[in-house]
Amino acid sequence: MHYKYTDIKAIVAEILENKKDDGGVKNIYFVGCGGSLGALYPAKTFMERESLTLKSGWVSSNEFVHSTPRDFGKNSIICLACHKGNTPETIAAAKLGKEMGAAVIILTWLEESEIIEFGDYIIHYSFDASPDHLAGDIDYAGEKTMCALQVAVELLNQTEGYSNYDKFQQGAGMITTVIRKARAHVAQRALDFAEEYKNDSVIYTMGSGAGYGAAYMESICIFMEMQWIHSGTIHTGEFFHGPFEVTDANTPFVIQVSEGSTRELDERCLKFLHTYAKRIEVLDAKELGLSVIDPAVVDYFNHSLFNNVYPIYNHALAETRQHPLTTRRYMWKVAY
Amino acid sequence: MHYKYTDIKAIVAEILENKKDDGGVKNIYFVGCGGSLGALYPAKTFMERESLTLKSGWVSSNEFVHSTPRDFGKNSIICLACHKGNTPETIAAAKLGKEMGAAVIILTWLEESEIIEFGDYIIHYSFDASPDHLAGDIDYAGEKTMCALQVAVELLNQTEGYSNYDKFQQGAGMITTVIRKARAHVAQRALDFAEEYKNDSVIYTMGSGAGYGAAYMESICIFMEMQWIHSGTIHTGEFFHGPFEVTDANTPFVIQVSEGSTRELDERCLKFLHTYAKRIEVLDAKELGLSVIDPAVVDYFNHSLFNNVYPIYNHALAETRQHPLTTRRYMWKVAY
Numbered sequence: 001m002h003y004k005y006t007d008i009k010a011i012v013a014e015i016l017e018n019k020k021d022d023g024g025v026k027n028i029y030f031v032g033c034g035g036s037l038g039a040l041y042p043a044k045t046f047m048e049r050e051s052l053t054l055k056s057g058w059v060s061s062n063e064f065v066h067s068t069p070r071d072f073g074k075n076s077i078i079c080l081a082c083h084k085g086n087t088p089e090t091i092a093a094a095k096l097g098k099e100m101g102a103a104v105i106i107l108t109w110l111e112e113s114e115i116i117e118f119g120d121y122i123i124h125y126s127f128d129a130s131p132d133h134l135a136g137d138i139d140y141a142g143e144k145t146m147c148a149l150q151v152a153v154e155l156l157n158q159t160e161g162y163s164n165y166d167k168f169q170q171g172a173g174m175i176t177t178v179i180r181k182a183r184a185h186v187a188q189r190a191l192d193f194a195e196e197y198k199n200d201s202v203i204y205t206m207g208s209g210a211g212y213g214a215a216y217m218e219s220i221c222i223f224m225e226m227q228w229i230h231s232g233t234i235h236t237g238e239f240f241h242g243p244f245e246v247t248d249a250n251t252p253f254v255i256q257v258s259e260g261s262t263r264e265l266d267e268r269c270l271k272f273l274h275t276y277a278k279r280i281e282v283l284d285a286k287e288l289g290l291s292v293i294d295p296a297v298v299d300y301f302n303h304s305l306f307n308n309v310y311p312i313y314n315h316a317l318a319e320t321r322q323h324p325l326t327t328r329r330y331m332w333k334v335a336y
Numbered sequence: 337m338h339y340k341y342t343d344i345k346a347i348v349a350e351i352l353e354n355k356k357d358d359g360g361v362k363n364i365y366f367v368g369c370g371g372s373l374g375a376l377y378p379a380k381t382f383m384e385r386e387s388l389t390l391k392s393g394w395v396s397s398n399e400f401v402h403s404t405p406r407d408f409g410k411n412s413i414i415c416l417a418c419h420k421g422n423t424p425e426t427i428a429a430a431k432l433g434k435e436m437g438a439a440v441i442i443l444t445w446l447e448e449s450e451i452i453e454f455g456d457y458i459i460h461y462s463f464d465a466s467p468d469h470l471a472g473d474i475d476y477a478g479e480k481t482m483c484a485l486q487v488a489v490e491l492l493n494q495t496e497g498y499s500n501y502d503k504f505q506q507g508a509g510m511i512t513t514v515i516r517k518a519r520a521h522v523a524q525r526a527l528d529f530a531e532e533y534k535n536d537s538v539i540y541t542m543g544s545g546a547g548y549g550a551a552y553m554e555s556i557c558i559f560m561e562m563q564w565i566h567s568g569t570i571h572t573g574e575f576f577h578g579p580f581e582v583t584d585a586n587t588p589f590v591i592q593v594s595e596g597s598t599r600e601l602d603e604r605c606l607k608f609l610h611t612y613a614k615r616i617e618v619l620d621a622k623e624l625g626l627s628v629i630d631p632a633v634v635d636y637f638n639h640s641l642f643n644n645v646y647p648i649y650n651h652a653l654a655e656t657r658q659h660p661l662t663t664r665r666y667m668w669k670v671a672y
Contacts, residue, residue, distance in 0.1 A: 026389075034577025048393055052407045053362075055391050057384055060573035067545055067597040067635065071388045089573070202538060202566045209403055219568070220578035228582055230538045232555070232568025237396035237425070240672055241370025242556035245664060246564055261403040272672050299403065328581060336576055336608050 002111070003123045005142040005150060011121045012154035015077060015103040025103070026075040027055035028155060030148060031064045031093045035221040036081035041213025042303040043079070043148035049299075051156055061089035065096055074101035079151050081144050082106060083127075085113020094118035105151060107144045123147050132315040132325055133308075136183055140176040145213075145304050164296045171293040171301055178301075179308045182288035186312050193281050194316035197252055202230040206255040206269060208237055209262035211285075211302030214310070218254065222314050226325045236265040240272070249278040256306050259285035260299035283309060338447070339459050341478040341486060347457045348490035351413060351439040361439070362411040363391035364491060366484060367400045367429045371557040372417035377549025378639040379415070379484035385635075387492055397425035401432055410437035415487050417480050418442060419463075421449020430454035441487060443480045459483050468651040468661055469644075472519055476512040481549075481640050500632045507629040507637055514637075515644045518624035522648050529617050530652035533588055539565055540579075542591040542605060544572040545598035547621075547638030550646070554590065558650050562661045572601040576608075585614040592642050595621035596635035619645060 003011060019025055028047060030040035037060055044058035057069060061080070072078070078097040082090040085108045095118045097104040106119035109127045116122050126142035128135055140146065150172070156162045197203060203223050207215030216233045223231035234243045236255070247253075253273055257266040263286075273280045285291075285302050288309065293301050318325045330336065339347060355361055364383060366376035373396055380394035393405060397416070408414070414433040418426040421444045431454045433440040442455035445463045452458050462478035464471055476482065486508070492498045533539060539559050543551030552569045559567035570579045572591070583589075589609055593602040599622075609616045619642055621627075626634060626641050654661045666672065 034574055037574065037577075048395075049403060049405050051391075053391075055387075055389075060571055062573040062601050063544060063571070063598055066600055067385060069385050087577075208399055220574065225578040225581040230566060230568070230582060230587070232566070235396055235399070237398040238370055238373065238556065240667075241373075241423075242561040244666055244672070245561040246566060247666065251566070262399055264402055265398050268672070272666075276666065276670075330580055330583065330608075330612065331576075334612075336580070336604070 001122055003121055005123060005125060005147045008123065008147065008150040009154050011105065012151065012158055016158055019075065019103070023075045025054070025077055025155065025159065027057070027071050028077040028079060028152070029057045029059060029064065029069070029072065030079050031059055031061050031090065032081040033061045033087050033089055035217050036083060036087070036090070036144070038213045038217035038220070039081055039145045040079065040148045041216065042145055042210035042300050043152040045210040046149060046152045046300055047156070050162065052160055054155065054159065061087070061093040065089065065092045068096065072100060072102060076102040077105060077151070077155065078102045079105045079148055080107065081148065082115050083109050085110055085115040091115045091118065107147050132318065133311040134315055136180055140179045140304060140308060141172045143304065145307065146172060146175070149300055164294070167294040168297045168300070171297050174293055175301055175304050178289045178292065179305055182305060182309050183312050185288060186309055190313040190316040193313050194320035196279065197317065198320045200229065200252050203252045203254060204232055204234055206234045206236050206239065206253055207258065207306070208235060208265045209258055209260060209302060210300050211256050211258045211306055214303045214306035215256055217307060218310050222310065225331070226314070226327065227317060227321065227323055236262070236269045239269045244272065247273065247276050251277065252279040252281070253277060254281045254283070256302070257282060257284040257286070258299070258302040259290040260295065260302065262299070337458055339457055341459060341461060341483045344459065344483065344486040345490050347441065348487065348494055352494055355411065355439065359411045361390070361413055361491065361495065363393070363407050364413040364415060364488070365393045365395060365400065365405070365408065366415050367395055367397050367426065368417040369397045369423050369425055371553050372419060372423070372426070372480070374549045374553035374556070375417055375481045376415065376484045377552065378481055378546035378636050379488040381546040382485060382488045382636055383492070386498065388496055390491065390495065397423070397429040401425065401428045404432065408436060408438060412438040413441060413491065414438045415441045415484055416443065417484065418451050419445050421446055421451040427451045427454065443483045468654065469647040470651055472516055476515045476640060476644060477508045479640065481643065482508060482511070485636055500630070503630040504633045504636070507633050510629055511637055511640055514625045514628065515641055518641060518645050519648050521624060522645055526649040526652040529649050530656035532615070533653065534656045536588050537566055539567055539588045539590060540570055541567065542570045542572050542575065542589055542602070543594065543642070544601045545594055545596060545638060546636050547592050547594045547642055550639045550642035551592055553643060554646050558646065561667070562650070562663065563653060563657065563659055572598070572605045575605045580608065583609065583612050587613065588615040588617070589613060590617045590619070592638070593618060593620040593622070594635070594638040595626040596631065596638065598635070
């Protein structure tokens with residue numbers, strides 16, 4: 001029942017074997033709340049772009065429970081992320097999965113928690129639990145984002161087949177080194193960023209492709225939740241169709257320039273921002289070393305890279321603003 | 337080649353007939369940019385929640401073109417929205433659809449435009465072209481959001497069958513009356529809203545379910561694009577998992593309280609906002625008369641209702657701020 005991320009191949013094989021006589025696996029849902037939902041975004045993108053036959057969905061836990069897809073049941077896998085295993089909405093989604101006969105995979109950090117009894121497979125992911133996630137000594141290939149991706153990759157490979165499977169696994173083997181170098185690379189610019197933006201009341205994040213999830217997480221979990229800075233996430237494919245009209249010399253944008261198929265979208269926005277905005281922070285996956293991963297699979301690694309470079313910025317911002325990342329006014333403090 | 341929304345049933349039948357010997361229709365993609373993408377959101381939600389076998393996706397045009405799903409081709413329908421038929425990214429997506437053998441449905445307003453040559457079926461939707469969309473004398477059942485929904489509903493009904501088909505069509509027959517009454521109902525509060533928020537620099541929108549698309553459109557097309565007010569769209573299922581920490585007595589939230597399965601999510605946020613925020617504008621679908629539509633299908637009509645009530649607010653806001661909704665600094669003015 002308790003597993004490591006290296007067990008995902010066997011877990012998926014077992015699920016497929018168990019469901020073989022019952023119609024097999026026809027769909028997979030990635031379900032969570034907030035940062036845990038954002039972390040599942042690359043897996044959703046992978047299924048959407050790569051699968052020929054399997055349906056997939058990416059839904060916030062409480063919406064999933066209240067507006068459950070009609071195809072959810074014995075031919076489903078539900079892959080949930082729940083960091084400490086105590087988020088009520090995600091527990092309810094796991095419970096629903098059990099009741100409806102789905103295979104329930106729970107990605108979590110703690111060994112014991114409330115959610116565990118509702119999971120068929122509890123995968124304990126790696127997590128940098130050091131203050132502000134600065135230690136950087138973990139295996140990033142075992143983080144929740146990568147675990148969810150591996151569930152998707154294994155499911156596809158063991159059903160339809162995935163021609164880039166080996167390249168993907170090679171990429172997974174390289175991501176930790178890429179991330180560590182990238183985190184060191186941004187050390188000084190993170191300090192400059194914190195100094196420049198310490199008094200801003202609004203900061204947008206921008207991204208595309210599988211990496212959009214990282215932009216979403218930075219916006220809602222860091223700027224809004226942990227720094228009380230107003231924010232919104234802008235998809236770089238959507239920027240020129242509304243959002244770009246807020247651009248001026250004062251408004252700050254943190255833009256992810258991804259490596260892979262959607263890079264052109266990001267670069268187009270960056271070019272515009274260089275012309276009409278003055279205050280831009282660029283996270284460029286190419287400059288940050290992601291290009292060592294094969295072009296056929298690199299799209300899906302942008303999220304892990306960006307999501308693990310942000311903590312360097314976040315720590316600097318929190319220090320400079322004297323607003324620790326642990327500060328809350330409502331969470332854990334009032335009933336809601 | 338040119339059709340009205342009342343032809344959608346026949347269009348879907350023809351597509352299914354044409355593709356019968358070629359493997360049939362296996363997936364449908366809803367593709368557009370900005371407001372045109374937002375308008376397709378209910379159709380995406382419908383397919384995700386109601387279909388047992390058909391894959392679906394909802395993707396911004398340029399991402400779709402650069403990162404095309406592997407299953408896109410002769411067994412696909414691509415349903416695009418493009419208001420004046422001249423959005424380059426959406427034209428590129430339609431062209432790709434033609435090249436790859438998909439059935440290309442284009443929802444558009446004008447009779448003639450660049451995109452038309454790349455569509456198999458051009459559906460001219462109804463649109464309130466009066467200044468600030470105030471006239472309100474159109475058939476709202478023929479708007480682009482409803483056209484996309486009808487494509488989804490017909491596709492499902494003519495393949496798997498959709499047990500609530502008649503209820504859905506009854507709802508479509510009622511939506512115009514509901515919207516007209518609702519628009520009249522908010523006349524005074526829209527003026528009050530404009531007065532209250534005329535000097536704000538940030539306004540959030542909130543929503544859930546199929547109606548989330550309307551919250552997204554209001555955020556990016558009105559507040560950001562047409563009023564240069566900072567904004568972000570918060571899913572009510574996500575609010576308590578990060579975003580709610582920005583809540584204070586000054587920050588304005590426009591919250592959609594939907595009718596149907598996700599209402600509980602919205603109500604929970606509203607309760608919190610009533611306690612900790614002071615400046616809230618509530619669009620309540622129940623109060624606005626949507627409950628006359630059958631509970632089995634009402635979810636999918638929230639978007640049309642909210643999206644057509646907003647113009648009353650938007651006009652008042654633009655007037656009070658002396659910032660016409662047609663004002664732009666980049667769109668149509670500079671190259672990008």
